[in-house]
Amino acid sequence: MKADHALLPQGLQVRSWHFRNRVVMPPMVTLRDPVSADGIAWYRRHAEGGPAMVIIEATGVPRFERDLTAAALQPLVAAIHGAGALAGIQLFPVDFGTDRDVGVLTRGEIAGIVAQFAVAARICREAGMDAVEPHGAHGYLLNRFFSPADNPRRDGYGRSLADRMRFGLEVVRAIREAVGEDLMLFYRHTPVKDGSYGLDESLPFARELVAAGVDVLDISPSSFEAPGDRAAPFRELGVPVVAVGNLDLPGRAEEALSEGRADLVAVGRGQIADPDWAAKAIRDDWSAITACTKCNRLCFGNLRRRVPIACSVWPGASAEA
Numbered sequence: 089m090k091a092d093h094a095l096l097p098q099g100l101q102v103r104s105w106h107f108r109n110r111v112v113m114p115p116m117v118t119l120r121d122p123v124s125a126d127g128i129a130w131y132r133r134h135a136e137g138g139p140a141m142v143i144i145e146a147t148g149v150p151r152f153e154r155d156l157t158a159a160a161l162q163p164l165v166a167a168i169h170g171a172g173a174l175a176g177i178q179l180f181p182v183d184f185g186t187d188r189d190v191g192v193l194t195r196g197e198i199a200g201i202v203a204q205f206a207v208a209a210r211i212c213r214e215a216g217m218d219a220v221e222p223h224g225a226h227g228y229l230l231n232r233f234f235s236p237a238d239n240p241r242r243d244g245y246g247r248s249l250a251d252r253m254r255f256g257l258e259v260v261r262a263i264r265e266a267v268g269e270d271l272m273l274f275y276r277h278t279p280v281k282d283g284s285y286g287l288d289e290s291l292p293f294a295r296e297l298v299a300a301g302v303d304v305l306d307i308s309p310s311s312f313e314a315p316g317d318r319a320a321p322f323r324e325l326g327v328p329v330v331a332v333g334n335l336d337l338p339g340r341a342e343e344a345l346s347e348g349r350a351d352l353v354a355v356g357r358g359q360i361a362d363p364d365w366a367a368k369a370i371r372d373d374w375s376a377i378t379a380c381t382k383c384n385r386l387c388f389g390n391l392r393r394r395v396p397i398a399c400s401v402w403p404g405a406s407a408e409a
């Protein structure tokens with residue numbers, strides 16, 4: 089039975105986009121090509137399970153200058169929309185699985201990456217996507233530019249907070265300039281990195297991101313073992329915030345909303361373990377959910393082994409691999 093006061097089932101309007109409820113499927117690298125038949129089947133199944141939005145996994149912006157055309161993306165977007173969910177995609181500054189050294193990237197290369205984000209966003213808009221999300225979290229390139237412990241630069245992209253914010257802000261401004269108001273712009277940021285930065289720097293950064301055109305802040309702790317949602321302090325910035333991290337446990341997601349810590353909740357491994365997690369949580373039918381055991385064997389484990397992710401409790405995950 090659905091409690092009358094439940095917030096999970098309530099819709100949310102973000103500019104012209106309607107979220108049918110408060111559940112988001114966060115970006116998760118599958119090591120299936122998202123535009124392949126397997127990839128499309130994966131995302132269709134997860135959209136059918138009831139979340140308001142599915143964010144497609146971290147996808148390197150260089151790919152949009154190669155094979156990721158609007159035509160290639162359209163069937164994937166149609167599969168997600170056909171199941172009633174909004175479609176977003178996380179944009180990654182380099183091909184996923186490769187990396188660049190913060191200290192040696194030239195200013196020209198930084199400008200090149202910023203331009204590639206703009207190209208990618210334009211193609212996503214053309215493909216009918218609802219949102220793009222630069223991956224600024226988890227110790228990857230954009231996050232390392234922000235992090236003083238990881239950024240040795242002295243050229244306007246390092247040292248002061250204003251300079252460490254620059255790369256991320258340039259990405260956001262370039263996307264906004266490329267697509268106008270036609271896409272929602274999410275930004276994923278890790279709020280605290282021990283020994284490097286804290287909320288005293290993350291909050292001013294988030295404020296600048298919003299001023300530069302970010303519509304939704306996706307606040308993700310740096311470790312999947314971190315104790316859940318850390319989005320609450322960002323709610324004062326005037327845009328919806330997404331909380332993520334172990335919110336699949338009964339009551340946790342609803343509590344994050346009812347206690348005012350988030351506007352949207354992202355459930356990752358919980359929705360891999362039970363693709364119908366959202367529908368069941370929304371009707372308050374927790375006993376029907378096949379719970380994620382947090383074994384991390386075939387999701388994170390397969391990522392480490394570089395084979396398509398699967399799940400020890402959802403057999404459907406490997407059937408599509």
Ligand SMILES: Cc1cc2nc3c(=O)[nH]c(=O)nc-3n(C[C@H](O)[C@H](O)[C@H](O)COP(=O)(O)O)c2cc1C
Binds near residue numbers: 332334
């Ligand atoms: C297999 C796997 C792949 C992931 N890939 C990404 C990714 O592409 N981008 C990202 O920002 N986070 C990624 N994450 C992190 C999730 O989006 C999420 O933040 C994390 O799993 C914590 O949420 P959970 O406790 O609900 O699983 C990944 C997680 C898993 C399990």
